[in-house]
Amino acid sequence: MSVLLSNESSSFSVSSPVAGSTFSLKRLKGREAISELFSFDVLVASENANVDLSQCMGKDMSITFSASGSESNADERYFHGTVARVSQVEIEEKDKGNVSYYRMILRPKAWLLTQSKSYRIFQNQTAAQIIKDVLNEGGVTDIQDDLRSAGQTTREYCVQYGESNFDFISRLMEEKGIAYTFSHESSLHKMILMEAVGSYQFSTRSQTISISKAQSGALIFNEIIECEVHHGITLGSVQGVDYNFENPNTALKSTSQGESQIGGEWMEYPAGVDHEQKAAQSIVDSTSDSIINAAESTVDTLTGNSTCPFFTAGKKFGLSGHIRTSLNKDHVVVSVEHSIEVQTKDLSGIAYQNSFSAIPATVFIQLQKAHHALEFLAPKQQKLSVQKEKRFGPINMVVS
Secondary structure, eight states, X not given: OOOOBOSSOOEEEEOOSSTTOOOEEEEEEEEEETTSOOEEEEEEEESOTTOOHHHHXXXXXXXXXXXXXXXXXXXXXXXXXXXXXXXXXXXXXXXXXXXXXXXXXXXXXXXXXXXXXXXXXXXXXXHHHHHHHHHHHTTOOOEEEOOSSTTOSEEEEEEEEEEEXXXXXXXXXXXXXXXXXXXXXXXXXXXXXXXXXXXXXEOTTOSSEEBOOOOTTOOOOSOEEEEEEEEOOOOSEEEEEEOOTTSTTSOEEEEEEOXXXXXXEEEESSOOOOSSOTTHHHHHHHHHHHHHHHHHTTSEEEEEEEOOTTOOTTEEEEEEOOSSGGGOSEEEEEEEEEEEEEOSTTSOOEEEEEEEEEEETTSOOOOOOOOOOOOOOOOTTOOOOGGGTTOOSOTTOEEO
């Protein structure tokens, strides 16, 4: 099928980030994924050739896709984000006046945390509290906190040393088995902090998604047109190893056995012990469990192409009609790449398709560690000893 079109009445509306300017959608391409900052590349048209580009920056913008032409919110798919970049790419001369085309990159507000970094110590706070504090500090206040046990242990201190604010909280989330995703509404996008499958919810029209049986060239909508299933080798076990300098003879080790009989052993050192925590062994246990769970969460994956505009990272859908009957169950979307083309002025030629990956909805997605604390050396002529073990970085470090 070369072109995938909606066989229903569809419409789009675009909220303008600049007062006094009206935009119409021409194209949207973008990617969203669990524990990833989404990016939507939007091409819009306007009769205003002099839009102040600087006034667009940092403003909210949303695209509303109505799947049935109705005004029911249940039938609408929103793409909402903050304008991180804007370009005037083309001016087209027409009989009734010129049309200017603008390309806008939409990112979540949390993306702004990648543009700042700091050196500081957080004291007597949980990882969950630190994450939310840093998000709030960066202007991210629309947060759905589904955390109940992950990251709830109070830490005597936690150091951010030369990391961007976003890399810092990403490291904490990876260490504590916390995932995140975003939900989109007409006027905002919300960051969802997750620790278990209970956070997975069905998106609109996704309770049952069928494998398409349409012939080539047919107009299809809200169906999967290609589907592949994958199974791979992963870690056989994870051994967490750490030590407590006050009790060096106490072995802090933990082994988490995976289901794979082929994969090897993965050693993690250090394993996250804060050295001031009395429950040090439980920290090592948690670290090894988190790593093996992250490795196993993507062993069984589903990939494919569809015309399901309501597919959203972190949302569930029920698969039906697959010849491999074991796949006909609920899955959760891990990633989805959208492509929308408006081919005619009256919107009669709207082409939508996406590519996606998914895992069984009974599995909580945990990503393997990608962010690590920066290593640093003590200033020259300064000696570090056991007694000065708590001293980090320059003297003027900010203590929160």
